Amino acid sequence: MSRIGVAFDKARADGRALLVGCMPAGFPTVEGSIAAMTAMVEAGVDVIEVEIPYSDPVMDGPVIQRASDIALAGGVRTADTMRIIEAVAATGAPVVTMTYWNPVERYGVDVFARDLASAGGTGLITPDLIPDEADEWLAASDAHGLDRTFLVSPSSTDARLSMTVQHCRGFVYATAVMGVTGARARTSDAAPTLVSRARAVTDLPIGVGLGVGTGAQAGTVAGYADGVIVGSALVRCVLDAPTEADGLAALRTLSAELAEGVRNPTR
Amino acid sequence: MSADALAPVAGPQPDSTGHFGRFGGRFVPEALVAALDELDGAWRTAMADESFRAEFGALLRDYAGTPSLLYEARRFSAKVGARVLLKREDLNHTGAHKVRNVLGQALLTKRMGKTRVIAETGAGQHGVATATAAALFDLECVVYMGQVDTERQALNVARMRMLGATVVPVTNGSRTLKDAMNEAMRDWVANVDQTHYLIGTAAGPHPFPAMVRDFVRGIGDEARQQCLDLTGELPDAVTACVGGGSNALGIFHAFVGDEAVRLYGFEAGGDGLATGRHAASITGGSTGVLHGTRTFVLQDADGQTLESHSISAGLDYPGVGPEHAWLHDTGRASYLPVTDDEAMAAFELLCRTEGIIPAIESAHALAGTVALAPKLAAELGREPTIVVNLSGRGDKDVHTAGDYFGILDKER
Numbered sequence A: 001m002s003r004i005g006v007a008f009d010k011a012r013a014d015g016r017a018l019l020v021g022c023m024p025a026g027f028p029t030v031e032g033s034i035a036a037m038t039a040m041v042e043a044g045v046d047v048i049e050v051e052i053p054y055s056d057p058v059m060d061g062p063v064i065q066r067a068s069d070i071a072l073a074g075g076v077r078t079a080d081t082m083r084i085i086e087a088v089a090a091t092g093a094p095v096v097t098m099t100y101w102n103p104v105e106r107y108g109v110d111v112f113a114r115d116l117a118s119a120g121g122t123g124l125i126t127p128d129l130i131p132d133e134a135d136e137w138l139a140a141s142d143a144h145g146l147d148r149t150f151l152v153s154p155s156s157t158d159a160r161l162s163m164t165v166q167h168c169r170g171f172v173y174a175t176a177v178m179g180v181t182g183a184r185a186r187t188s189d190a191a192p193t194l195v196s197r198a199r200a201v202t203d204l205p206i207g208v209g210l211g212v213g214t215g216a217q218a219g220t221v222a223g224y225a226d227g228v229i230v231g232s233a234l235v236r237c238v239l240d241a242p243t244e245a246d247g248l249a250a251l252r253t254l255s256a257e258l259a260e261g262v263r264n265p266t267r
Numbered sequence B: 001m002s003a004d005a006l007a008p009v010a011g012p013q014p015d016s017t018g019h020f021g022r023f024g025g026r027f028v029p030e031a032l033v034a035a036l037d038e039l040d041g042a043w044r045t046a047m048a049d050e051s052f053r054a055e056f057g058a059l060l061r062d063y064a065g066t067p068s069l070l071y072e073a074r075r076f077s078a079k080v081g082a083r084v085l086l087k088r089e090d091l092n093h094t095g096a097h098k099v100r101n102v103l104g105q106a107l108l109t110k111r112m113g114k115t116r117v118i119a120e121t122g123a124g125q126h127g128v129a130t131a132t133a134a135a136l137f138d139l140e141c142v143v144y145m146g147q148v149d150t151e152r153q154a155l156n157v158a159r160m161r162m163l164g165a166t167v168v169p170v171t172n173g174s175r176t177l178k179d180a181m182n183e184a185m186r187d188w189v190a191n192v193d194q195t196h197y198l199i200g201t202a203a204g205p206h207p208f209p210a211m212v213r214d215f216v217r218g219i220g221d222e223a224r225q226q227c228l229d230l231t232g233e234l235p236d237a238v239t240a241c242v243g244g245g246s247n248a249l250g251i252f253h254a255f256v257g258d259e260a261v262r263l264y265g266f267e268a269g270g271d272g273l274a275t276g277r278h279a280a281s282i283t284g285g286s287t288g289v290l291h292g293t294r295t296f297v298l299q300d301a302d303g304q305t306l307e308s309h310s311i312s313a314g315l316d317y318p319g320v321g322p323e324h325a326w327l328h329d330t331g332r333a334s335y336l337p338v339t340d341d342e343a344m345a346a347f348e349l350l351c352r353t354e355g356i357i358p359a360i361e362s363a364h365a366l367a368g369t370v371a372l373a374p375k376l377a378a379e380l381g382r383e384p385t386i387v388v389n390l391s392g393r394g395d396k397d398v399h400t401a402g403d404y405f406g407i408l409d410k411e412r
């Protein structure tokens, strides 16, 4: 079983959901992002999702777009992301990478998989790669022992849902709302339905993302999902902070709140 | 002729999942797959439906004003050294070939029972065409436009608003066409139930490239017959400008099976390929994935999209439709860059010899033709006949061209 799978199992045994926290690599700087992700782990985030910044992030809302732009303007390269993954993996927390497809294809799919595995990454979340187009990635992830997380959506048909989860390894990502990333006042009603539809066709753990921003929301999602994925709300802590130290402090506070939330699932 | 503008013809088709060789496909969030499948189904059903074809044909004829003329440009020809036949898409309603695509997709939107259309636009031509069709079909319309473009194309912004559309200036990224497309995609993911994303060119995820090509391919069907009627023969070459690629595919498609007819696509070479400031994705880019399709892309070593540059807003896009990438790969069509200066020289030449002010996009096709004519004449040992797709008129470009030529009266 993959390292992520082990972590999910442990959380499940403890009667709680796993907390996955997302941060763009190189935001606000390479060192700054390592510090941010380390702080998240120390404050209770179980799994770090490192997003490779991309010029055209169509699944991301304004917060992650801005953070990605800042990272790219700072000159972060894909090779830096590998270094960041290595540093964060050294904390002991599993590190999963989220990336749009073009940077992987440009790096070389097999070389990317090799370097990701040797940096200690567990696998990839691919928001704009569906299994239908993923032959090269299926082969490379098999060759290098990496997990594959494809997305399922409320609009997925039953046939696509089962096809997609069959191609996943590690965990499945359920997009809770029809829309892009960004913390929302309410998480969605569509999510529990989607999760139970997915459960009918897979035993893999299911993470729910898009829209979670508070401990209470994390508790709600933990009530029906195995993993609670939080991005924009964490990124905003750093984005809105007047200084890097303030940003880290805000990150720790929110991470702790979310960690508390996933330990108190509302059922 | 336009009455069966969708009648099946032989010609290259993608595989069932939208691949043209190693290009095309669908690189999209799973959330959009159901909508793309729905669209694909609606399009195929409509294509096979007599009544849809008749309705589309009637709209093209009675509303858009097609078939457009094929006009022999004698004075321009004399300067160029070729018999130049202009496919006058500039005379269509809204001033460009784009109206064909927009009418086709608006009809499909109605058939799918959707009530809202969204679009991206660079120059504003596609936005205006979409707003026009939305008014005609009583659809809600939102147009995303980079803030840089809303400023340089203020008149088209006003046109869209007059037609009842909401124009949203996009302020992220490079604030141009590619960012407008990103924003439209985000809107679509969030509102896909009621909304059709009316993509303005033969790019994007399957089925858009093949579907848009089919909606505009009347250009080539008409031109082929008109050329035969006029000259008794097929042309030696067919030329067009290539932004995303719709007008070029529209005119190429009918000729792809005519092996003796050379096909030329002219890309925006901006300040010249060597400067890096251009929008020539095929001749100056590399294979990548952008906006849902695998194609040629302007990108850096890490696969980050580079900003494109062109005097022509409609060609200012860092990608290209996948069918062009494939026609390039197979060698069936040739792609060459044309610089801003070359395009503007041809722009002026057409104004002065024919009394026709072309769109700056189309001026790229004219400039490419000027360069091509002597080579083709030498190769054939006679005067060549060249059909040029005059994809649009230059009304929208008067300010840009006036600036370029330094003829604006700054005092006033």
Ligand SMILES: Cc1ncc(COP(=O)(O)O)c(C=O)c1O
Binding pocket: B096, B097, B098, B122, B123, B124, B125, B126, B200, B201, B202, B241, B242, B243, B244, B245, B246, B247, B248, B313, B314, B315, B359, B361, B362, B391, B392, B393
């Ligand atoms: C007149 C005209 N020609 C050409 C283009 C380029 O698009 P395409 O390559 O899809 O024909 C545009 C785009 O706005 C246009 O307005």
